[in-house]
Amino acid sequence: MGRIFGTDGVRGLANRDLTAELALDLAVAAAHVLGEAGAFADQRPTAVVARDPRASGEFLEAAIVAGLASAGVDVHRLGVVPTPGAAFLTAELDADMGVMISASHNAMPDNGIKFLARGGLKLADDIELAIEKRLQEPWDRPTGAAVGRLGDSRVGVSTYVRHLTEAAGVRLDGLKVVLDCAHGAAFEVGPEAFAGLGAEVVAINAEPDGLNINDGCGSTHLDGLQAAVVAHGADAGFAFDGDADRCLAVDADGEIVDGDQILAILALASQAAGALRSETVVATVMSNLGFVQAMEAAGITVVQTAVGDRYVLEALRAGGFVLGGEQSGHVIMSDHATTGDGVLTALCLAGRMATTGRSLAELAGVMTRLPQVLVNVPDVDKSRTETDPVLQAEVAAATGRLAGHGRVLLRQSGTEDLVRVMVEAPTLEQASEVAEHLAGVVRRTLR
Structure with missing residues (x-):
């Protein structure tokens, strides 16, 4: 199994890449890892679970809630709440962890799962890796009164709105x-x-x-x-x-x-x-x-x-x-x-x-934007973006031609299977020319 977590949680085509089974397993593994890290201390752990409105969030929410409860976690369902609202309410409700079900700006068929630690903080890379390693491992399942309980939070939206207006302060x-x-x-x-x-x-x-x-x-x-x-x-x-x-x-x-x-x-x-x-x-x-x-x-x-x-x-x-x-x-x-x-x-x-x-x-008007062109190159081996010698030589040559008056940046997408080519230059024409040239190099060298 390859790396599951990307730059912003686990994301993919819902019910194909991101299945109910995977969501349940991730919830169980997250409960175990965060528990061993001390987030749960000696008390019964709690979690908040929120989602955006996309249809697949309904069954993924059910799977995540089932996984958490089966691991002995009490769950507060927030319903449809923004990601920052879920983070705020994780801290405000003093929960041990939070879960946000969303694929952010992606199209509706996609979905994603973001885990939050106590205080509403995103997980560090090593914690995410530990969760991946614990997927589908054997574990002692709680029974009887030790299983988690479920409830719906009725104050999520209003509490978050009050926080926003107080923070804005104007x-x-x-x-x-x-x-x-x-x-x-x-x-x-x-x-x-x-x-x-x-x-x-x-x-x-x-x-x-x-x-x-x-x-x-x-x-x-x-x-x-x-x-x-x-x-x-x-x-x-x-x-x-x-x-x-x-x-x-x-x-x-x-x-x-x-x-x-x-x-x-x-x-x-x-x-x-x-x-x-x-x-x-x-x-x-x-x-x-x-x-x-x-x-x-x-x-x-x-x-x-x-x-x-x-x-x-x-x-x-x-x-x-x-x-x-x-x-x-x-x-x-x-x-x-x-x-x-x-x-x-x-x-x-x-x-x-x-x-x-x-x-x-x-x-x-406080800043003047340099013309910037971004070209996404799909269906290439993005793992070689920073190591392919031909590509790196072309990037160095393009940077030299800009002579300090612009810049070139190539990076792998953390959420999609593509390479992003970004060029800034004094004119839009120059930025476009350099970006399209480098995009062509990426297509030829990283196929």
């Missing part, structure tokens, strides 16, 4: 916003949080039926949000993905504000408030060079990590920093969350608009 009266909920986990939480702070809310794609999640909407399909913001004369629009751990924005003119721009706005706001610890922000290697340059101009240090919000979080914790994020819209404010939180990000952006009286376009 009234939004007078602002009109459009929220694209991706027919996903934020369909209730997003509109309730914004309305609770006084904003006028237009919610689109907020009617999940189990089949329409991420279907031409949300943070990976911004056309609808752009049109809606302009049509409704809104001050801004915010798009979430299926599990609402990321957010992208649109200004009043319908122009996209990406994760790098969002992070820059929030970093400068935190710096102005004297709250940016160590004058440092954490980003990933995919962050636009323009973001790095803008932060340097403001006297802010940028610490860069591998792609994945778990690695951003690790760097935040290791350095004692408070703000980090990804170009894709994962933004972590560690004073308020243990993972990316799309709704909180949107609330803080809107709050910055409200407190400064500046438009989102003005705030985003």
